[in-house]
Amino acid sequence: MSSRREAVRSPEPAPLKLHVPEPAVRPGGTPDFSNIRIPRAGQVDRPNVDVDAEAIRDLAFSVIRVLNRDGEAVGPWAGALSDSELLEGLRHMMTLRAFDARMQMAQRQGKTSFYMQHMGEEAVSCAFRKALAPGDMNFPTYRQAGLLIAGGYSLVEMACQIYSNTHDPLKGRQLPVMYSSREHGFFSISGNLATQYIQAVGWAMASAIKNDTKIAIAWIGDGATAESDFHAALVFASTYRAPVVLNIVNNQWAISTFQGIARGGSGTFAARGLGFGIPALRVDGNDYLAVHAVAKWACERARRNLGPTLIEHVTYRVGAHSTSDDPAGYRPKTESEAWPLGDPVIRLKNHLIVRGAWSEERHKQAEAEILDTVISAQKEAESYGTLHSEQRPSARDMFEGVFAEMPPHLRRQRQEAGV
Amino acid sequence: MTRRTMIEAIRDAMDVMMSRDDDVVVFGEDVGYFGGVFRATQGLQAKYGTSRCFDTPISELGIVGVAVGMAAYGLKPCVEIQFADYMYPAYDQIVSEAARLRYRSNGQFTCPLVVRMPTGGGIFGGQTHSQSPEALFTHVCGIKTVVPSNPRDAKGLLISAIEDPDPVIFLEPKRLYNGPFDGHHDRPVTPWSKHDLGEVDDGHFAIPLGSAAIRRQGKAVTILAYGTMVHVAETAAAETDIDAEIIDLRTLLPLDLDTIEASVKKTGRCVIVHEATLTSGFGAELCALVQTRCFYHLEAPIVRVAGWDTPYPHAQEWDYFPGPARIGRALIETLEA
Numbered sequence: 001m002s003s004r005r006e007a008v009r010s011p012e013p014a015p016l017k018l019h020v021p022e023p024a025v026r027p028g029g030t031p032d033f034s035n036i037r038i039p040r041a042g043q044v045d046r047p048n049v050d051v052d053a054e055a056i057r058d059l060a061f062s063v064i065r066v067l068n069r070d071g072e073a074v075g076p077w078a079g080a081l082s083d084s085e086l087l088e089g090l091r092h093m094m095t096l097r098a099f100d101a102r103m104q105m106a107q108r109q110g111k112t113s114f115y116m117q118h119m120g121e122e123a124v125s126c127a128f129r130k131a132l133a134p135g136d137m138n139f140p141t142y143r144q145a146g147l148l149i150a151g152g153y154s155l156v157e158m159a160c161q162i163y164s165n166t167h168d169p170l171k172g173r174q175l176p177v178m179y180s181s182r183e184h185g186f187f188s189i190s191g192n193l194a195t196q197y198i199q200a201v202g203w204a205m206a207s208a209i210k211n212d213t214k215i216a217i218a219w220i221g222d223g224a225t226a227e228s229d230f231h232a233a234l235v236f237a238s239t240y241r242a243p244v245v246l247n248i249v250n251n252q253w254a255i256s257t258f259q260g261i262a263r264g265g266s267g268t269f270a271a272r273g274l275g276f277g278i279p280a281l282r283v284d285g286n287d288y289l290a291v292h293a294v295a296k297w298a299c300e301r302a303r304r305n306l307g308p309t310l311i312e313h314v315t316y317r318v319g320a321h322s323t324s325d326d327p328a329g330y331r332p333k334t335e336s337e338a339w340p341l342g343d344p345v346i347r348l349k350n351h352l353i354v355r356g357a358w359s360e361e362r363h364k365q366a367e368a369e370i371l372d373t374v375i376s377a378q379k380e381a382e383s384y385g386t387l388h389s390e391q392r393p394s395a396r397d398m399f400e401g402v403f404a405e406m407p408p409h410l411r412r413q414r415q416e417a418g419v
Numbered sequence: 420m421t422r423r424t425m426i427e428a429i430r431d432a433m434d435v436m437m438s439r440d441d442d443v444v445v446f447g448e449d450v451g452y453f454g455g456v457f458r459a460t461q462g463l464q465a466k467y468g469t470s471r472c473f474d475t476p477i478s479e480l481g482i483v484g485v486a487v488g489m490a491a492y493g494l495k496p497c498v499e500i501q502f503a504d505y506m507y508p509a510y511d512q513i514v515s516e517a518a519r520l521r522y523r524s525n526g527q528f529t530c531p532l533v534v535r536m537p538t539g540g541g542i543f544g545g546q547t548h549s550q551s552p553e554a555l556f557t558h559v560c561g562i563k564t565v566v567p568s569n570p571r572d573a574k575g576l577l578i579s580a581i582e583d584p585d586p587v588i589f590l591e592p593k594r595l596y597n598g599p600f601d602g603h604h605d606r607p608v609t610p611w612s613k614h615d616l617g618e619v620d621d622g623h624f625a626i627p628l629g630s631a632a633i634r635r636q637g638k639a640v641t642i643l644a645y646g647t648m649v650h651v652a653e654t655a656a657a658e659t660d661i662d663a664e665i666i667d668l669r670t671l672l673p674l675d676l677d678t679i680e681a682s683v684k685k686t687g688r689c690v691i692v693h694e695a696t697l698t699s700g701f702g703a704e705l706c707a708l709v710q711t712r713c714f715y716h717l718e719a720p721i722v723r724v725a726g727w728d729t730p731y732p733h734a735q736e737w738d739y740f741p742g743p744a745r746i747g748r749a750l751i752e753t754l755e756a
Contacts, residue, residue, distance in 0.1 A: 137491075137492075139488070169525060170523065170524065170525045171525050173522060173523055173525065174523050178523070180523070180524040180525070180527050180528065181527070182524075182527040182528060187491065187528065188520060188523055188524035188527065188528050190515060190516060190519070190523070191515075192511060192515040192516070195484065195511060195512060195515060195516050198480065198481055198484030198485060198488070198512070199484055199485070199487045199488035199491065199516065200488060201484075201485055201488060202484060202485030202486060202487060202488025202489045202491075202492075203488035203489065203491055203492045204488075205485055205488070205489060206488065206489040206492035206493070206494045207492060208470075209444060209470045209471070209489075209494065210492075210494075216488070228480055228508065229480060229484060229511075229512075232476075232478045232480050232481035232484060233481075233484070235476050235478060235481060236475075236476065236478070236481050236484075236485050239475075239476055401521050401522045401525060401526055402521070402522050402560055402561050403521070403561065403563075403585045404521070404529070404584040404585055407629065407672075407673035408629075408673060408676065409673065409674070409676075
């Protein structure tokens with residue numbers, strides 16, 4: 001700041017210099033999250049769903065939290081879920097984590113080419129899914145598989161997609177983790193970042209045009225908010241008051257790029273909604289109860305035709321970006337341990353123990369059961385083949401589905417390919 | 420049967436489809452209340468209401484992006500990009516999303532979407548109101564590309580495009596909106612009301628995508644053209660008195676290769692004409708296909724007449740636009756070869 005002041009005082013402007021934001025710490029340094037301001041649990045108000053964006057500007061700069069350090073649920077956002085619902089939520093997160101671990105290993109064993117984990121972000125998609133109604137449509141990125149798991153999608157089908165085998169619902173056409181399940185309200189994932197954000201707005205507009213009751217849920221990461229589609233989505237959502245919830249999962253990292261590169265030096269990602277007149281909230285993304293409460297609030301707004309809501313989920317990408325990435329090259333190895341919002345699974349577990357609904361023993365037992373379930377799903381999927389096995393979708397499938405009906409030139413090419 | 424301009428025929432196609440199918444929605448910049456800068460959507464908002472026909476923010480990526488989402492929901496959006504020259508911000512949504520959605524989701528989600536865009540030059544539109552970007556679409560698997568050359572086709576093809584279960588890029592040669600244009604910029608333009616193809620059936624009728632039309636039967640040479648160039652080619656053939664067979668491709672993808680092949684095998688010569696720039700233009704694909712399919716029937720090298728490999732200039736409009744004189748020279752060249 002002092003240099004800025006000097007610049008103003010000095011009689012002649014100094015030569016210009018390009019500002020390139022840098023994270024506070026690099027490999028070898030001591031992790032430092034002192035720049036992240038975290039209010040105490042229960043501190044942030046819960047406004048009515050018909051509130052004006054202008055009236056809750058401060059929510060875009062705070063963090064809604066329910067679980068306190070002692071594992072108690074406190075404040076106006078607490079109390080929406082029963083013990084059995086929370087136990088189910090815990091199971092979803094544990095399942096996603098176990099599935100991630102197995103698929104990560106499967107990639108290392110050469111059973112598939114690629115995988116992307118959710119480590120540390122399990123609460124975001126798992127808790128959000130519980131706020132949705134049948135028929136609502138998510139437009140996810142590649143890091144919201146919790147929507148599928150919490151939505152009851154089969155682990156076997158997920159693994160089959162990852163293995164690109166004979167039972168792959170997408171016939172081997174898509175890179176692993178680019179799932180699609182219309183039935184489960186999970187729009188087809190694209191490799192092109194942010195494209196689905198504006199599509200979600202269009203889907204929501206369609207629902208409004210048809211006087212339907214379904215809503216759309218848009219998902220984007222912190223890095224991808226820099227794409228033009230993010231801006232377009234906010235413009236259209238605002239203009240047409242589309243029944244859409246616009247989620248930003250701020251996990252601090254876009255591959256090797258810290259979030260300051262996408263966001264710049266001021267404000268928050270949530271604050272970007274304010275310029276568009278969209279109510280914007282920030283939530284503790286590692287607090288299952290908070291994510292769910294905020295999701296429910298935003299979904300209710302959308303369903304009551306009150307328009308879009310922007311939610312920034314503050315979390316941390318504990319794992320590598322993908323199986324092709326090594327975070328040790330750009331951030332301290334122990335950074336995730338220093339993350340002030342902790343681990344979503346442990347926090348919910350502790351809360352349930354505090355409530356007397358859970359125990360360490362039952363948790364260990366559940367971990368073992370879940371691992372068994374995941375392994376047996378994995379084994380079943382492997383019985384239908386893995387990437388380099390003989391059991392693969394047919395080369396004939398490669399030519400299908402480009403169009404509803406195969407045009408003559410594709411028929412000729414299929415013939416030429418000898419399939 | 421009613422005499423219509425191309426604009427009227429296009430508007431009528433949307434009107435017919437909006438009245439037949441509640442899922443058809445029309446939107447774009449200035450498309451709603453005002454009825455479009457070319458009047459293609461005039462009256463539609465008043466007739467069908469603001470939730471079926473509406474104005475959008477100036478964001479091509481937004482227009483196509485929301486349309487993809489609507490199509491995934493089950494609507495049939497027919498959207499407008501004000502000029503084809505301005506489609507580039509939407510290109511990612513067209514190429515990476517609309518075109519791939521059926522394939523990548525194994526049919527769980529589809530994209531029955533039409534993107535209308537005025538295309539082509541000959542109107543002193545300069546660099547950003549004259550381009551012909553069709554080759555940027557034909558290269559993309561999963562989308563269909565249509566270019567009508569007259570009111571009757573424009574209506575029948577647009578109805579087919581809206582009914583098609585897959586995304587269609589519908590390029591409308593704006594030079595033809597009010598009348599056929601033969602490239603003689605120094606002569607008055609005949610309105611569509613004086614042209615046979617300005618007679619357009621009322622109500623619903625469809626011209627299937629993927630079928631070409633033979634505009635002139637001939638024996639000496641085959642001319643492959645589409646859009647404005649169909650009319651310029653007709654004039655060039657008449658002025659050189661060459662018995663050319665003129666094929667209006669109408670749909671570039673899927674392509675009616677059978678009609679092309681039969682004609683070139685008959686004539687033994689082929690001239691390809693388009694306004695778009697030459698290198699890697701759609702003419703190159705046509706040239707390769709004709710060469711492969713008709714090699715033993717060809718009596719001369721295939722000739723391409725196209726826009727020069729430069730941005731579309733303003734002052735040099737008629738030095739750039741492939742007019743009847745250039746096409747005529749190409750016809751003579753191929754016959755003398």
